[in-house]
Every structure is written in C-alpha cells, then in structure tokens.
Amino acid sequence: MAKELPRGDVATLILAVLANGPAHGYAIARSIEEKSAQALQLREGTLYPALRVLEQQACIESAWDVQERGPARKVYTLTEAGRSELTQRVAAWDVYANAIAAVLGKGRLSYG
Amino acid sequence: MANHQIDQYIKTVSARLKRLTPAQRAEEIQEIRQHLEALIAGYVAQGRSEDEATGAAIRQFGRAEQIGRELGGAWALRQVRRLWPYAVAYVSLVLLIFGFFALANDQPSDFPYGWANQLIMALVLPAGMFSMGLIKYLRHRRALRRG
Numbered sequence: 088m089a090k091e092l093p094r095g096d097v098a099t100l101i102l103a104v105l106a107n108g109p110a111h112g113y114a115i116a117r118s119i120e121e122k123s124a125q126a127l128q129l130r131e132g133t134l135y136p137a138l139r140v141l142e143q144q145a146c147i148e149s150a151w152d153v154q155e156r157g158p159a160r161k162v163y164t165l166t167e168a169g170r171s172e173l174t175q176r177v178a179a180w181d182v183y184a185n186a187i188a189a190v191l192g193k194g195r196l197s198y199g
Numbered sequence: 200m201a202n203h204q205i206d207q208y209i210k211t212v213s214a215r216l217k218r219l220t221p222a223q224r225a226e227e228i229q230e231i232r233q234h235l236e237a238l239i240a241g242y243v244a245q246g247r248s249e250d251e252a253t254g255a256a257i258r259q260f261g262r263a264e265q266i267g268r269e270l271g272g273a274w275a276l277r278q279v280r281r282l283w284p285y286a287v288a289y290v291s292l293v294l295l296i297f298g299f300f301a302l303a304n305d306q307p308s309d310f311p312y313g314w315a316n317q318l319i320m321a322l323v324l325p326a327g328m329f330s331m332g333l334i335k336y337l338r339h340r341r342a343l344r345r346g
Contacts, residue, residue, distance in 0.1 A: 112230055113237045131234065131259055132266035135227070139273035143280060161230050 091128050097137045099180070100127075102173040105147060105165040112138065112161070138163060146172050204253045205235055208263045215267030219274055220343040227270060235260055285332075289325055297321035 092100070104110060104118045116131045141147045146169030152162045165173070209228055216224045235256050242252035260266065300317040 113234045116234070130261035130266075131238070132231070132261035133269060135230065135266070136269040136273035139270065139277065143273075143277045158229075158233065160233065161226070 091130070092133075094133070094137065097129065097133055098141055099173070099176045101134065101137055101141060101163075102146060102165065102169055102176065105163055106170065106173055109162045109164040111152075111163065115163070141169070144168070144172070202239070202249070202253055204250075204257065205232065205239075208235070208257060211263035212267035212270070215264070215271040216274070218271065218278070220340075222343075223274075231260075231266075285329070289329060292325035292328070293321045296324055 100119050101115055104115050107118075110118065112131075112134055115134060116129060119127060119129055138147065138149070142149060145166055147163050148166055149161050149163050151159045153159045209232060212231060213224060213228060216227060219227065235253075238256035238259055239249070239252045242255050243249060247255065257263075297318055300321060301314070304313065304317070
C-alpha cells in the first residue's frame, strides 16, 4: 500500500538521493519512486518547496545546466553542510526505526 | 508543447507566487513545466492519450492550488529569514539606546520617572536609522518586480 510522505521526510529523501550525485527535480522524484519500489507516494510538486527550504539552509546548491540538446535544467548538488545534515538525520531515523521495530517485534511474537 | 491544462495549472501556481520577482517566478514555472512535461511524455510513451497523460501527470504532481501555496510559503520563509538579522539589530539598538538614556539620566531616587519617554525615544531613533534602508529595500523590490 502506498503511503503519503510527511514533509520532513521528503527533505531527508532529497538529501539521500543527492548524496549519490547531482540531479534535477524530475530525476529526484524518479529515484525516490524507484528505490522505494513505489511504496512511497510522493506528490512530486512538494519536492520544490522542500528544495527551496534546503537551499535556504545551505544544505544544497542549484545551478542551471545548459544542455546541448533540449532546454536548460536546474540541477541540485549536495553541499558539505547537507552531507552532515543527512548523516544526522539518518542517525536520528535509525534510533527511531529501531525503537519502533523493537516494540513491534515483541508485539508480533505475542500474536504468533 | 501546447497544452491548455498545463497552461491553466501554471497560471494557478503562478498566482500564488506573486511575492517573487519576475525572474524568480519564471525559474519556478520553468522547472514545474519541465517536470510536468517529462511526466506527460512518460505516460504518452506508455500508450495513453495526451489528455489522459496530462491528467495523470497533474494528479502525480499535486493540486496546483496546494503546490503553489506550499512553494509561496517556502519563499516567504526565506524572506523572513533574510530580515531576521535586521530585527535583531533593531532590538539591540533599542536596548542600547534605552540603556544609555537610563544611565545618562541616572536618578536612582526616582528611576521610573520619564522611562516611557526614554523608551519611545529608544524605539524611534533606530527606526529612523532603519527607515532609509527600508525605503531603499522597498524601491529595490519594486524595481525587481517590474523586471
């Protein structure tokens, strides 16, 4: 079942995608879709407000990439600040996910 | 690609980005249009009609009204953050000037006397200093908006 993403998680996923290299908005959306095997439902327009906030926080930078064929595209790159922000977010997420899993794991056993 | 639905979508988003300069708005619009066109191209490649593909692309992107509002909000946040240092500078100046007045008119026996006037002076003086900057900023914004 597809799950709509909370806003804060969209920013984290953007940072994670950009950790693999610069990308434009459409490519970020495809990467999230592909990696989550369509399990995460992203209203793709919400990427852009999240990108603006991340830019403001200096976690990412953007530049128009002029292409030989086709129109210029705005490409986003992770900054050093963005990389350490991602590390912190991943650590916080691990703590959260492990705690939930620990509780759910015990719950599941008792149902079994 | 001439697509009436997309034009309408862009128009709705654009209406929510009135506070941006024309250049900033044009960049946002170009990015959104490219994204939507890429989604449409994908659906058309899967065999859908242009109309169906556009509908699907818009559903996947999110309602124009909402996306426009969220994007406008993100920019507003950016503007507030830019003004934040000035707000801090203003409050610091007010406190400094008020402190100066309080010390200069130091009469411990009747300290509260005249404090309201001193506070008003302390509020007005830095505001006067900032007003020139504010007028300049507003003129600059208006010029940018006209493009």
